[in-house]
Amino acid sequence: MGFFKEFKDFAVRGNVIDLAVGVIIGGAFGKIVTSLVEDIITPAILDPALKAVNAENLSQLVVPGTAIKYGNFLAAAISFVIVAFALFLLIKGINILKRNEEKKETMPAQPSSTDALLMEIRDELKKKS
Known part of the structure; x- marks a missing residue:
């Protein structure tokens, strides 16, 4: 039973399911590209x-x-x-989104208004003592 449990764990693991979805979408995308070339580009440009x-x-x-x-x-x-070209545009878009997320993460968080007020009070108390 250990072999079948291992196989089940492997088959339902997220990476395998993601790969299966990618292959199916890739096949559908291939049909779209074939139609684009045969039905639009060839008649319009190559005729x-x-x-x-x-x-x-x-x-x-x-x-x-x-x-x-x-x-x-x-x-x-x-x-x-x-x-x-389509994959280039897709990867370029993903990289732009990743850069935007990294910029958000690297920006230091501003203190809340309460924290800022407490820091001002602390600084004033230091000045007086």
């Missing part, structure tokens, strides 16, 4: 270039006389750049 080479989509771009489909590679490269 003029594709029409110039008499191709309807990126997968038709091949090196003549070979089976090398460089169009598929271009689609994958565009997807990678979009994902990398």
Whole structure:
């Protein structure tokens, strides 16, 4: 029974669940990026270039006389750049939030009004004695 208890503890540990959620969201994000490239970027930006080479989509771009489909590679490269840029923006935003939290923590706390009044009274008493 010790083995199964260890496995259960491992499987329901927060890190494993967080990883599973990340993988699922990553898969969904991948579908969004694929749709963005195939349904928006390719028609809007690449269509003029594709029409110039008499191709309807990126997968038709091949090196003549070979089976090398460089169009598929271009689609994958565009997807990678979009994902990398999105992650860059996400990490940049997280780092800004972390810096703001660190600034808040490093600022010394101001004494409350009661504490300030007590310090003034203390200082006046020191002056008189």
